[in-house]
Amino acid sequence: MQTEETIEINEWVKTIPASDIPADGGVCIRHNGEQIALFNFARRGEYFATQNLCPHKQQMVLSRGMLGDKAGTPKVACPFHKKQFSLETGACISGDDYHLKTYPVKVENGFVYLGITG
Template sequence: MSTLSTTGITWFFACKTTDVPANGGVCIKFKEEQIALFYFTRSDAWYATQNLCPHRQQMALSRGMTGSHQGEPKVACPFHKKTFSLADGRCLNDEHECSLTTYPVRTEDDRVYIGVRENEEAY
């Protein structure tokens, strides 16, 4: 695993851009944690969240259905269909529900990097 630290964020190599299905997600393991990584082709945008669904405590969000809600990218848990914003992690079904941890994503030369905050490595 290669990492680079900048401005309080450690960036680790997650995968190649071709490893992620268009308009879908994959699960990336970082240390002992699972992170869901998503790619939206229409906007050429990348998002990363915790893979653990906070509602049912299942590692499933990377297999969720992606889409948008009023222009905001979202993922729906494949088990109970709670939807979460990929931009900021909040639950879109109920503002009082649990939210997701989100991570910054960047690409360089067909490689995808996910950033985790130092001293807070993966939720």
């Protein structure tokens, strides 16, 4: 569900019930004052988490973005200007020099957990 690089997770934070995230959609949560977008990519059977802030126009909107894939890479497109970002790496895959912060996620006992690093 995340990048191939090794990520050391310091803590798994219990967030919300997985059932609260619409299939093939997202929701916004707050953790330590930061807005985080949680996505249920039901077509792939995977969950993802990124910052909610779209770096293009500095709007807190990515949780309302459109999910899809590009050449097998799961992505979210900003609902306003359609900038596309990899849900795995946070890289902008629409040719621009933007990047999202991504978080490891897991689902256990019906809840989504957010991996906090460093």
